[in-house]
Amino acid sequence: MKIPTPVITLIVGVALAASLLFSSMTAVSAKKAALAAASPSAAATAGAVSTAGAVSTAGAAATASAAQPTATGVSATSTLSPSASPSPTPSQGFVVPPHANYVGRVQGDKGSVAIVVHDNFAIAYYCNGSTVEAWLKGTPHHGKLSMTGKGNASLTADYALGHARGTVLVHGVAYIFSIIAVHKPSGLFQSIATVRGATVKAGWIVLADGTQVGSLEPNANAASPSAHAAPKLDISSLTAQDGGTTLVATPIDAETGSGF
Amino acid sequence: MAAQWGPPAPTRQDPVQPAASARLLVVPALVGSLVALTLGIYGRLHSPTGVAVDIVGFSSPATVKAWLATTAVAFALVQLGSSLVMYGKVPGITAPSWIGGLHKWSGRVAFIVTVPVAVHCLYALGFQSFDARVLLHSIAGCLFFGAFTVKMLALTRRGTPGWVLPVVGGLVFTLLVVLWFSSAFWFFSVFGVRH
Numbered sequence: 001m002k003i004p005t006p007v008i009t010l011i012v013g014v015a016l017a018a019s020l021l022f023s024s025m026t027a028v029s030a031k032k033a034a035l036a037a038a039s040p041s042a043a044a045t046a047g048a049v050s051t052a053g054a055v056s057t058a059g060a061a062a063t064a065s066a067a068q069p070t071a072t073g074v075s076a077t078s079t080l081s082p083s084a085s086p087s088p089t090p091s092q093g094f095v096v097p098p099h100a101n102y103v104g105r106v107q108g109d110k111g112s113v114a115i116v117v118h119d120n121f122a123i124a125y126y127c128n129g130s131t132v133e134a135w136l137k138g139t140p141h142h143g144k145l146s147m148t149g150k151g152n153a154s155l156t157a158d159y160a161l162g163h164a165r166g167t168v169l170v171h172g173v174a175y176i177f178s179i180i181a182v183h184k185p186s187g188l189f190q191s192i193a194t195v196r197g198a199t200v201k202a203g204w205i206v207l208a209d210g211t212q213v214g215s216l217e218p219n220a221n222a223a224s225p226s227a228h229a230a231p232k233l234d235i236s237s238l239t240a241q242d243g244g245t246t247l248v249a250t251p252i253d254a255e256t257g258s259g260f
Numbered sequence: 261m262a263a264q265w266g267p268p269a270p271t272r273q274d275p276v277q278p279a280a281s282a283r284l285l286v287v288p289a290l291v292g293s294l295v296a297l298t299l300g301i302y303g304r305l306h307s308p309t310g311v312a313v314d315i316v317g318f319s320s321p322a323t324v325k326a327w328l329a330t331t332a333v334a335f336a337l338v339q340l341g342s343s344l345v346m347y348g349k350v351p352g353i354t355a356p357s358w359i360g361g362l363h364k365w366s367g368r369v370a371f372i373v374t375v376p377v378a379v380h381c382l383y384a385l386g387f388q389s390f391d392a393r394v395l396l397h398s399i400a401g402c403l404f405f406g407a408f409t410v411k412m413l414a415l416t417r418r419g420t421p422g423w424v425l426p427v428v429g430g431l432v433f434t435l436l437v438v439l440w441f442s443s444a445f446w447f448f449s450v451f452g453v454r455h
Contacts, residue, residue: 006412009368013375020379121322192450238391250391257385258394260322 096143099254101187102164104179112213114188114205125203133215134170151224189249204233288413296406303387325377326444333440335370397442404435
């Protein structure tokens with residue numbers, strides 16, 4: 001019986017999806033094993049899986065859409081080895097998680113900082129609940145972060161399972177911090193809205209004890225945006241009232257990748 | 261928009277086959293609905309892991325997905341153009357013999373590059389509804405694969421009414437564009453165009 005080509009297309013898609021799903025599951029269980037053991041050997045194994053998991057999707061796509069249906073399914077499966085985001089790796093005796101949310105106050109209680117690491121991306125926010133704040137972006141590298149933001153803001157930190165510490169430089173002032181890993185509803189929240197042509201960007205850091213600190217940039221596209229205190233964020237509805245405008249906040253969350 | 265069974269107009273409008281029946285679409289539509297529902301229910305019930313495909317040369321899974329989605333939209337535009345030519349809707353251009361092949365292959369490539377994106381979405385992120393963009397994206401994502409399934413299965417049915425393929429194909433194309441605007445376009449506009 002000859003299978004119609006559109007059906008072959010569907011079968012190839014399902015086969016590709018199944019193999020990706022299977023390799024993702026393998027990668028995740030390897031990650032969990034490494035986290036449970038938290039030993040250099042287990043983490044090293046997971047690391048090896050992650051390295052082997054470098055997938056050339058372009059290649060796979062080209063192969064998978066080749067004309068021969070049976071050969072296609074097989075080659076798609078073999079091209080796609082276990083794929084994972086960076087697995088926890090030991091760094092100076094610490095386990096470096098691929099995903100983590102850290103929040104806390106800086107030393108001297110001059111404001112709060114949040115760092116969210118999601119795979120190869122990190123977003124950080126410093127604010128004092130008033131005029132001093134900065135959004136920073138950067139790339140994690142073996143438990144080390146070097147991040148930059150507008151107005152020459154910068155942040156360097158070491159992070160590991162459970163905590164992060166470092167320095168953040170905003171408006172020319174350096175703040176030292178040692179902060180902890182948190183889960184929802186604590187964490188970092190962001191709202192970006194367009195109000196009368198200007199991009200209004202607000203950020204809130206919700207600390208482990210539930211207190212929040214937030215600042216709002218009325219014109220976020222400026223080279224060095226000014227800021228003032230943000231209206232209170234309602235954690236249950238993730239909204240805040242800024243005058244007549246309702247700001248809707250998005251969690252910037254390491255676990256779900258939301259906001260990345 | 262996806263692969264085309266063949267240049268459709270001549271056979272479908274052949275007066276010898278008067279019984280063009282939309283009833284032939286019942287099974288494809290049911291299967292497509294099942295696909296969309298399965299994806300949505302899986303995405304809702306499965307707890308997101310945050311982990312899936314990692315590709316060398318990109319800084320994060322989000323950038324990989326944004327570029328794969330952009331690739332899919334680029335091929336989908338080829339789909340739109342080639343189908344307009346096949347249906348003779350472009351004045352002054354007669355459909356060349358290779359247009360069917362172009363339409364089929366651009367569709368296959370577009371579909372295949374969406375698969376890793378969808379797997380990452382469903383496995384690592386799940387069906388989410390925490391804001392309008394995310395909810396729209398989640399719904400459109402499930403509908404896209406359902407509609408694509410309907411399109412593929414409809415292609416195998418001879419004797420469906422002439423409007424079926426353009427309508428279903430147009431629906432698939434529209435959903436893909438919605439998906440792209442609610443994800444890759446948003447991503448590039450927030451983070452800048454990056455690799």
